[in-house]
Amino acid sequence: MPASLKPHPLNAIALAEPCRARQVLHGCVVVDPADGRERLWLTNMNEDKGGELIAVDFERDRADVYPWPAGQGSWCVLPLPKERAAISTYYDGKFLLFDLRTKTFIHVIGFPGESYIWNMAVGSDGRVYGGTYSGAKLGCFDPETGAFEDCGTPVAGTGNLYLRSVMATPAGDVACAFGYASQSLQVYRVATREFVPLSPPDEGAKWSLMASLRGCLFVHHADRGILAFAGPDLAPVEPPLPPCPVDGGWTDIAAFSTEDRAYLRAGRQLWRWLTATDELSLAFDLDLRGGVIYDVAADGSLLGVRGQDYFVARHGDRDIALRRIPGEMRSRPFHFLTPDDRGRLWGGPPFGQTVCSYDLGSGEIANTGAVVDAGGEVYGAVAVGGKLYTASYSGADFAVYDPAEAWDQWNGKNPRHIASIGGSNQCRPTGRMRRGADGCLYSGWQAAYGRYGGALVRLDPRTDAVTVWEDPFGDEPVIALALDDRYAYLGTDQSANGLPRREGDGQFGVWDLGAAKPVFSRRMTGIGGVRAIGAMGSPRLALFPEGDRLHVFDADRLAFRDALPAPAPQPAGWGEDVLCARDGSLLFSRGRWLIRVSPDLVVEALGPLACDVHHMTFGSDGNLYVTSGPVLYRLDGVPVRG
Numbered sequence: 001m002p003a004s005l006k007p008h009p010l011n012a013i014a015l016a017e018p019c020r021a022r023q024v025l026h027g028c029v030v031v032d033p034a035d036g037r038e039r040l041w042l043t044n045m046n047e048d049k050g051g052e053l054i055a056v057d058f059e060r061d062r063a064d065v066y067p068w069p070a071g072q073g074s075w076c077v078l079p080l081p082k083e084r085a086a087i088s089t090y091y092d093g094k095f096l097l098f099d100l101r102t103k104t105f106i107h108v109i110g111f112p113g114e115s116y117i118w119n120m121a122v123g124s125d126g127r128v129y130g131g132t133y134s135g136a137k138l139g140c141f142d143p144e145t146g147a148f149e150d151c152g153t154p155v156a157g158t159g160n161l162y163l164r165s166v167m168a169t170p171a172g173d174v175a176c177a178f179g180y181a182s183q184s185l186q187v188y189r190v191a192t193r194e195f196v197p198l199s200p201p202d203e204g205a206k207w208s209l210m211a212s213l214r215g216c217l218f219v220h221h222a223d224r225g226i227l228a229f230a231g232p233d234l235a236p237v238e239p240p241l242p243p244c245p246v247d248g249g250w251t252d253i254a255a256f257s258t259e260d261r262a263y264l265r266a267g268r269q270l271w272r273w274l275t276a277t278d279e280l281s282l283a284f285d286l287d288l289r290g291g292v293i294y295d296v297a298a299d300g301s302l303l304g305v306r307g308q309d310y311f312v313a314r315h316g317d318r319d320i321a322l323r324r325i326p327g328e329m330r331s332r333p334f335h336f337l338t339p340d341d342r343g344r345l346w347g348g349p350p351f352g353q354t355v356c357s358y359d360l361g362s363g364e365i366a367n368t369g370a371v372v373d374a375g376g377e378v379y380g381a382v383a384v385g386g387k388l389y390t391a392s393y394s395g396a397d398f399a400v401y402d403p404a405e406a407w408d409q410w411n412g413k414n415p416r417h418i419a420s421i422g423g424s425n426q427c428r429p430t431g432r433m434r435r436g437a438d439g440c441l442y443s444g445w446q447a448a449y450g451r452y453g454g455a456l457v458r459l460d461p462r463t464d465a466v467t468v469w470e471d472p473f474g475d476e477p478v479i480a481l482a483l484d485d486r487y488a489y490l491g492t493d494q495s496a497n498g499l500p501r502r503e504g505d506g507q508f509g510v511w512d513l514g515a516a517k518p519v520f521s522r523r524m525t526g527i528g529g530v531r532a533i534g535a536m537g538s539p540r541l542a543l544f545p546e547g548d549r550l551h552v553f554d555a556d557r558l559a560f561r562d563a564l565p566a567p568a569p570q571p572a573g574w575g576e577d578v579l580c581a582r583d584g585s586l587l588f589s590r591g592r593w594l595i596r597v598s599p600d601l602v603v604e605a606l607g608p609l610a611c612d613v614h615h616m617t618f619g620s621d622g623n624l625y626v627t628s629g630p631v632l633y634r635l636d637g638v639p640v641r642g
Contacts, residue, residue: 007605007608008605008607008637008639010594010607010636011636011637012610013633013634014631015631015632015634016358016365016632017630018358018367019332019333019367020329021332021367022325023073023349023352024044024325025043025045025075026043026076027041027077027295027304028040028078028295029297030085033100037059038058038298040295040310041056041077041085042054042294042310043075043076045072045073046330046332048331049331049332050069051089052066052067053068053087053098056310058297058310058312064327065327065328066103068087068089069105070092071087072089072091073090074088074090075116075118076088076119076130080097080128085098086098088117088130090116092115093110093111093113093115093132094108094111095108095128095130097141107146109146111130111132111139111148111150114139116132116133117132118130118131118166121166121167122168122172123140123168123190124168124171124172124173124191126143127140128141129188131164131166131176133161133163134162135153135161136161136162138166138188154178154186155178155184155186158178158181158182159182160181160182161181162180162498164179165209167217169217170212170213170230173190174190175187175212175217175219179498180449181499183206183207185197185209185219186198187234198219198229198234205222205223207219207222210226210252211253211255213258213259213262214240215230216228217234218253225249225250226239226241226249226250226251226252241253242273242280244264246266246269250264251265252264252265254270254293256295259275261273270282270284270285272300281316282316283300283302284313284315284316284318288320289306289410290372290373290374291306291307293313300314301314305325307370308324308369309322309325310322333614333627333629334349334614334615334630335347335350335379336348336379336432337615337616337627337632338380338381338383339383339617339619339620341386342383343359343360343621344357344360344403345360348378351376353372353374353377354369354370355367355390355401356368369407369409371401371409372395372397372415374392374397375394376394376395378390379428379430382433382435382441384435384439384461386402386404387401387403388400389418389433389459390433391432391457392429393428394428395420396420396422396426396429398417398418398459398466419464421445424468425453425470426446426447426448426454426468426470427447427449428446428477430444430445430477430478430479431445431456431477431479431480431481431491432444432576438485438513439460439461440459441459441460442457443457444477444481445478446477446478446479446496447477448497449497449499450499452475452499452502453475453477454471454475454477454478454492455471456472469516472490473492473509474492476506476507477493477495478491478492479506480576481533482533483535484535486512486513486540487510487511487513489511489555490533491508491530491531491544492509493506493530494506494528494529504528505524505525505527505528506523506524506528506529507524508522508524508542509522510542510558524551530544532544532576532577532588533578534578534579534580534586536580539599540556541554541555543578543586548565548567548571549563549566550563550588550597550603551563552564564603566595566597568605569593569607571590571591572591572592573590574589574590575590575613579616581596581618582640583599583640584598585598587640591612592609592612593609594606594613609626611631613626613627613628614628615627617642618641623635623636624642
């Protein structure tokens with residue numbers, strides 16, 4: 001080991017596990033056999049401790065929580081006969097079978113090679129079918145025996161990674177919607193175990209499955225609206241729906257519709273259709289702004305979730321009372337970590353769209369509701385003047401939250417939504433967000449689903465002005481971003497939302513902030529993605545890792561210098577956070593070690609720690625704080641301060 005890389009002990013002081021938020025993605029109303037009363041059963045994500053089923057007693061506003069034996073989250077809980085429910089999981093691609101009587105999981109069935117199972121449907125053979133990512137496959141299991149079958153895919157080789165939606169047809173076959181490289185609707189014939197295109201084929205159409213009732217499979221076509229298919233061959237028929245009483249026509253059919261009681265959408269309005277009498281009545285009229293109605297109770301009450309809250313809406317309501325989802329919340333890992341100048345650290349979990357804070361003086365913890373309407377998560381945040389500015393996936397949203405003011409996201413007051421750049425074809429702020437010397441906030445983005453590309457974006461917190469530079473270095477996402485007082489340093493790779501990763505290397509690029517144009521780029525041979533860029537001000541250098549070395553870019557000469565050797569005593573992956581200390585040195589993380597690079601380019605390893613470093617930042621007190629999973633630590637013995 002080189003002399004400069006001798007271990008430098010650090011003391012990690014565990015402070016708290018402050019990230020406490022839910023990520024509910026599905027729910028249904030089912031009677032609890034224990035007392036014969038209805039519950040709203042919700043799937044909740046927890047990446048660190050495993051997902052859980054929450055049984056909300058909405059009449060008494062309390063809940064029981066049942067941790068899963070596998071899986072981190074779920075897009076579907078499906079009621080089954082014999083007082084059971086199926087749950088499909090990610091990131092491990094499992095089917096779970098839950099016994100509502102005993103409150104136990106009786107089957108855990110894996111789908112080999114798949115990481116997501118999306119929603120599910122019951123076929124005519126009584127088996128439970130689900131679609132996957134990333135193989136875009138259909139699979140099923142027998143709820144009696146747990147026996148699994150991989151039904152394959154008809155879209156192999158097309159670039160489609162998703163079979164996100166499945167639905168039983170009136171005959172008990174399984175309709176499947178594939179995407180996103182191209183979109184197609186296929187029907188899996190349960191009896192013959194083969195896929196057939198929905199008739200008539202429509203190449204390139206954007207399809208979504210809606211409902212199966214009244215002898216028809218209802219689907220939505222982006223250009224033609226609601227279509228219906230009926231009969232053994234699913235031939236197109238005129239949709240057997242009542243006339244819509246408002247302009248614009250019907251836009252959707254709720255998946256929780258039944259043969260006797262269907263729910264039809266017209267814009268934001270939800271209408272109840274009692275099919276026996278053809279009675280049509282307005283059931284709900286409110287823009288839920290990210291909220292979802294999941295099911296209907298026996299008395300006609302509509303139940304759903306918005307962010308960290310659930311609601312019960314009576315028939316005809318035009319308003320809702322949000323209630324925080326009851327039950328214990330277990331801690332979750334950090335997705336980002338950033339300080340403010342008021343003695344707090346801010347973070348947030350993957351998914352849930354929430355932020356949390358930790359007060360360095362008092363140890364007080366606070367968790368918020370969703371900061372914007374769209375689902376997803378906060379990827380990057382920067383505090384300016386005591387306010388927290390956020391950049392979020394999946395609606396490509398910017399918002400600002402003032403913790404000194406009362407929370408009122410529902411009325412758009414606090415947090416306040418600033419802008420969305422979804423119209424600029426963006427989706428995910430993979431390059432996070434940084435504050436520039438000019439006072440503006442810069443973020444790097446990955447393009448919207450079904451596209452390759454990205455953007456560099458500037459937000460001026462003084463005026464709320466947003467400037468988008470789309471594809472600054474070609475149709476590649478910006479996955480790393482560092483700033484000095486003149487340049488932005490960008491890293492790219494070949495990834496995309498909803499599309500296969502392309503072959504090829506990433507780029508390192510330099511963007512002139514004043515001239516608003518690129519001034520340098522290089523394809524980095526052998527580096528699939530340029531990540532973890534750090535910037536020094538004096539000398540003006542940018543550094544980023546590759547294996548056991550650090551590339552060094554001289555921004556004054558717009559040229560690379562010789563790389564620095566930077567082996568960790570125990571090789572591990574590099575963390576994405578790079579900090580500039582008060583003395584001008586850079587701090588990288590690599591597994592259980594910190595790698596410090598001084599302004600004169602001396603490299604030393606600091607550590608080892610008892611845990612891997614996932615995120616890190618300097619607090620307003622100058623100390624270094626890191627996270628590992630859900631735990632926040634202060635590091636003592638660090639030879640530099642922020």
